[in-house]
Amino acid sequence: MDGGLSALQGRLQHSFSDPQLLLRALTHRSFSADHNERLEFLGDSVLNLAVAALLYDRLRAMPEGDLSRVRANLVKQDTLHQLALELGLPAVIRLGEGESRSGGHKRPSILADCLEAVIGAVHLDAGYTAAEALVHRLLRNVEINPQMPAAAKDPKTELQEWLQGRKMKLPVYRVAATLGAAHKQTFDVECEIPELGAAERGIGGSRRAGEQAAAAAMLLALKARTK
Numbered sequence: 001m002d003g004g005l006s007a008l009q010g011r012l013q014h015s016f017s018d019p020q021l022l023l024r025a026l027t028h029r030s031f032s033a034d035h036n037e038r039l040e041f042l043g044d045s046v047l048n049l050a051v052a053a054l055l056y057d058r059l060r061a062m063p064e065g066d067l068s069r070v071r072a073n074l075v076k077q078d079t080l081h082q083l084a085l086e087l088g089l090p091a092v093i094r095l096g097e098g099e100s101r102s103g104g105h106k107r108p109s110i111l112a113d114c115l116e117a118v119i120g121a122v123h124l125d126a127g128y129t130a131a132e133a134l135v136h137r138l139l140r141n142v143e144i145n146p147q148m149p150a151a152a153k154d155p156k157t158e159l160q161e162w163l164q165g166r167k168m169k170l171p172v173y174r175v176a177a178t179l180g181a182a183h184k185q186t187f188d189v190e191c192e193i194p195e196l197g198a199a200e201r202g203i204g205g206s207r208r209a210g211e212q213a214a215a216a217a218m219l220l221a222l223k224a225r226t227k
Contacts, residue, residue, distance in 0.1 A: 004092045008092055009022070011087050012087070013137060014122050014125075014134060016121070022118070025114065025118045026092055027094045028093065028114070029185075030095055032094070036113070037113075037207075039120035040113045040114075040207070042120035042123060043116035043131075046132075047075055049132075050131065054144070055070055058144050059144070059145070068161060072157045077112045080111070080112035081111050081112050085111065090106060119131055122134050155216035155218075159171060159191075159218055159219050159222075168195050173190070175189055186210075188210065189201065189203070189207065196222075198221060198222070200214055201217065202215070
């Protein structure tokens with residue numbers, strides 16, 4: 001393994017038993033068909049669970065709704081982008097020529113997704129406990145206390161709270177299509193609520209942005225139903 005990846009493992013404080021997992025986590029779809037999107041999907045769930053457990057432990061008096069908004073603040077793209085920069089991911093991420101020329105190494109959505117993929121890779125390499133420990137290390141310089149400001153509700157959080165308030169299951173998101181060249185893709189995402197037989201679509205410049213757009217469309221549809 002080259003020096004850059006060895007140094008990254010040092011910063012992660014995790015030595016991979018299967019170095020190929022780390023390499024895949026750092027590979028954008030514009031570089032290779034063996035890319036990091038499945039690891040990103042896994043890492044997103046691991047990250048949310050690890051942050052939820054951390055907040056449950058640290059903010060014992062905070063109600064569910066406020067916990068959800070604080071978690072949204074910690075897992076949002078801006079936060080993950082900053083953490084990716086601190087880890088030095090721009091220097092080791094693997095991008096196709098077109099994506100690299102267009103500044104992909106600096107693009108917040110790409111770096112945030114890459115960080116999630118790295119978390120997913122650690123989970124596969126060594127299990128949830130190791131991945132959770134990594135998330136805690138990443139957030140060690142973030143002050144978490146009952147007074148910290150909660151992020152404003154984004155559409156996904158608002159939709160989740162709407163459903164939870166009615167004792168319904170969380171929505172299911174899936175990428176229905178990817179459009180455009182590899183270095184300038186948009187994601188067509190579907191948000192489905194099986195219990196209601198409802199589905200809405202949204203488009204964004206990243207998977208995360210597409211999910212937010214789909215959630216916003218779903219909220220509009222639900223509010224129209226209840227008028």
